[in-house]
Amino acid sequence: MATIKEIADRLGVSISTVSKGLNGATDVSIELRQTILDTAVEMGYVTKRMKKEEHRKLCLFIENMKYEAAGDFGYDIVLGFRQAAFRDNWRVEVLPVTPGFQAQEKYDTFMLKNGYSGAFLVGFALQDPWMEQLQDTGIATALFDNFVWKNPNVAYIGTDSFEGIDTAILHLQELGHKKIAFLNGSLHSMITECRQEAFYDSMEAHGLKVDPEMVANGYYVAESAKDFVPAFVERGATAIVCGNDLLAYGVLKECERLHKRVPEDISVIGFDDLPMSAVTAPPLTTIRQERAELGKCGYMALHSLMNHVSISKTLLRPAFIKRKSTAKAVDR
Amino acid sequence: MATIKEIADRLGVSISTVSKGLNGATDVSIELRQTILDTAVEMGYVTKRMKKEEHRKLCLFIENMKYEAAGDFGYDIVLGFRQAAFRDNWRVEVLPVTPGFQAQEKYDTFMLKNGYSGAFLVGFALQDPWMEQLQDTGIATALFDNFVWKNPNVAYIGTDSFEGIDTAILHLQELGHKKIAFLNGSLHSMITECRQEAFYDSMEAHGLKVDPEMVANGYYVAESAKDFVPAFVERGATAIVCGNDLLAYGVLKECERLHKRVPEDISVIGFDDLPMSAVTAPPLTTIRQERAELGKCGYMALHSLMNHVSISKTLLRPAFIKRKSTAKAVDR
Numbered sequence: 220m221a222t223i224k225e226i227a228d229r230l231g232v233s234i235s236t237v238s239k240g241l242n243g244a245t246d247v248s249i250e251l252r253q254t255i256l257d258t259a260v261e262m263g264y265v266t267k268r269m270k271k272e273e274h275r276k277l278c279l280f281i282e283n284m285k286y287e288a289a290g291d292f293g294y295d296i297v298l299g300f301r302q303a304a305f306r307d308n309w310r311v312e313v314l315p316v317t318p319g320f321q322a323q324e325k326y327d328t329f330m331l332k333n334g335y336s337g338a339f340l341v342g343f344a345l346q347d348p349w350m351e352q353l354q355d356t357g358i359a360t361a362l363f364d365n366f367v368w369k370n371p372n373v374a375y376i377g378t379d380s381f382e383g384i385d386t387a388i389l390h391l392q393e394l395g396h397k398k399i400a401f402l403n404g405s406l407h408s409m410i411t412e413c414r415q416e417a418f419y420d421s422m423e424a425h426g427l428k429v430d431p432e433m434v435a436n437g438y439y440v441a442e443s444a445k446d447f448v449p450a451f452v453e454r455g456a457t458a459i460v461c462g463n464d465l466l467a468y469g470v471l472k473e474c475e476r477l478h479k480r481v482p483e484d485i486s487v488i489g490f491d492d493l494p495m496s497a498v499t500a501p502p503l504t505t506i507r508q509e510r511a512e513l514g515k516c517g518y519m520a521l522h523s524l525m526n527h528v529s530i531s532k533t534l535l536r537p538a539f540i541k542r543k544s545t546a547k548a549v550d551r
Numbered sequence: 552m553a554t555i556k557e558i559a560d561r562l563g564v565s566i567s568t569v570s571k572g573l574n575g576a577t578d579v580s581i582e583l584r585q586t587i588l589d590t591a592v593e594m595g596y597v598t599k600r601m602k603k604e605e606h607r608k609l610c611l612f613i614e615n616m617k618y619e620a621a622g623d624f625g626y627d628i629v630l631g632f633r634q635a636a637f638r639d640n641w642r643v644e645v646l647p648v649t650p651g652f653q654a655q656e657k658y659d660t661f662m663l664k665n666g667y668s669g670a671f672l673v674g675f676a677l678q679d680p681w682m683e684q685l686q687d688t689g690i691a692t693a694l695f696d697n698f699v700w701k702n703p704n705v706a707y708i709g710t711d712s713f714e715g716i717d718t719a720i721l722h723l724q725e726l727g728h729k730k731i732a733f734l735n736g737s738l739h740s741m742i743t744e745c746r747q748e749a750f751y752d753s754m755e756a757h758g759l760k761v762d763p764e765m766v767a768n769g770y771y772v773a774e775s776a777k778d779f780v781p782a783f784v785e786r787g788a789t790a791i792v793c794g795n796d797l798l799a800y801g802v803l804k805e806c807e808r809l810h811k812r813v814p815e816d817i818s819v820i821g822f823d824d825l826p827m828s829a830v831t832a833p834p835l836t837t838i839r840q841e842r843a844e845l846g847k848c849g850y851m852a853l854h855s856l857m858n859h860v861s862i863s864k865t866l867l868r869p870a871f872i873k874r875k876s877t878a879k880a881v882d883r
Contacts, residue, residue, distance in 0.1 A: 368714065371868045371870065379864075382863070509860065528844050528867070530848075531711045531868045532711075532864070532865070532866050533866075534864050534865075535860070535861055535862060536861035536863045
């Protein structure tokens with residue numbers, strides 16, 4: 220647990236300034252106070268107030284997703300959520316879960332028994348036991364990348380996949396690519412299905428033909444690439460769009476093994492813009508999700524639900540990040 | 552312009568309490584302070600601070616929509632937006648516009664010349680001159696019921712029409728209705744098109760057949776009903792779903808003229824839940840939009856855009872309000 224002195228050192232301000240910021244003194248500017256609070260959350264500082272008010276707490280359930288290191292996809296989502304919740308004096312507990320854990324106890328029961336006022340669920344799969352229970356839950360629940368139809372207590376937060384994939388396809392079309400492969404994660408997730416539909420829609424919208432043998436579902440890990448890239452190359456793909464950056468890292472590696480140069484022979488596009496994507500060889504062209512903002516939106520939606528304002532969905536725009544892994548198509 | 556005394560009288564508190572609330576004194580509770588501020592906005596009180604800081608201002612452009620009386624559709628949207636903006640010290644100017652006005656000057660030019668930091672556009676039609684310009688605007692702009700593809704400076708706020716219409720169709724199906732008519736507004740609006748698509752999708756999803764002669768587009772005013780209801784009745788409609796409450800009021804009147812009882816002979820459902828819908832004869836079953844919350848969401852989205860967080864869309868859930876204008880279908 221961080222001390223006030225450690226926060227002061229990190230920010231280069233005095234201990235008394237940090238102390239004032241944490242206590243809401245008015246002689247610290249709003250911006251500095253916010254920075255102090257955000258840093259305190261990031262460094263794991265716990266105020267006396269938070270220790271006392273244990274009844275005001277939210278849970279962030281996380282599944283199928285790494286979040287503990289700064290380069291992990293979930294890291295900024297969790298941090299953004301905790302920072303935003305902290306501003307309203309909520310204590311946040313982060314709880315990694317599995318389908319087995321969900322099968323043991325009903326969602327509502329678990330929430331009530333543990334005194335959580337609301338939850339943010341991140342990385343859940345469509346067939347997870349709790350997903351079905353969310354259709355009727357009376358507890359304020361925000362979902363990252365999952366949608367529940369007609370329940371006014373549940374909100375969906377995410378990035379607009381259609382716009383993201385369309386920007387990637389348009390970019391490749393402008394570079395002259397026609398044989399475009401799509402390597403996606405496992406279909407048991409709403410967002411995978413969204414991106415796959417977006418790929419088909421976008422190819423059609425830009426007058427490009429999809430080769431069904433060049434659309435594949437592995438898992439959202441680099442190792443999946445080797446199961447599909449050889450066949451894509453065999454069929455003459457000049458570009459591979461990936462469902463996330465981890466898959467794209469695997470594609471880069473696999474292209475190297477097959478002696479295909481990126482981007483000269485094959486263009487590669489990721490999705491997410493993880494920190495590492497700026498330093499791959501070559502640096503990865505990708506579709507950025509603003510993960511810290513998604514975490515904050517998760518809290519804002521949850522806050523609305525807890526105040527009986529039924530947010531149905533909040534989507535952020537993706538940003539297209541052009542780096543060095545895409546180039547003009549070469550006729551093969 | 553309201554005085555502090557008028558605000559105090561309305562709330563039943565002392566003048567000094569109102570004064571403290573307006574000035575952010577800490578011996579007034581957060582909740583009371585918020586109520587005082589909201590009431591001040593509603594009653595048109597202008598603080599000294601607002602008079603001074605004329606440079607911090609937003610514009611709410613409104614078109615095709617009544618908003619000046621408490622029963623008007625736009626009233627709570629405008630009020631919710633102004634209340635939320637006021638909390639962040641913004642001054643809001645409400646400007647009714649026409650296509651002719653838009654044709655005279657470009658959107659960005661008008662915004663810059665008048666010193667607005669951002670805008671909320673309410674009630675715009677698809678063919679409005681400014682709608683096309685919004686595809687490239689660099690100015691933070693929130694749209695009520697309109698969507699602009701791929702511009703990170705523009706956000707869409709609205710109510711989920713698909714869920715609303717589907718709830719209405721499901722309700723009618725459960726009452727045994729099969730011949731369901733849909734009376735909608737003019738097609739030159741995104742939200743009209745959304746609701747029409749929702750009607751077709753939902754009828755199909757529930758195994759009901761759409762009679763194309765029982766889907767009609769008038770205008771969003773009661774007077775439109777007389778142009779279509781006789782034909783609906785002629786073709787055997789047992790229920791009429793309307794694109795807004797004003798149309799439903801017209802349908803009620805027209806049914807009376809045709810000696811059809813509502814709900815015994817014909818069920819009628821509106822959309823919006825205007826204040827008057829609780830007191831029509833019979834009281835109207837309808838799909839509620841939380842208009843004050845939509846206004847607040849409009850401000851929150853605009854606030855995000857002004858801070859370079861690209862909200863793409865925020866949708867609220869509709870609520871189904873069951874009153875007395877729907878009943879079991881009678882075989883005819």
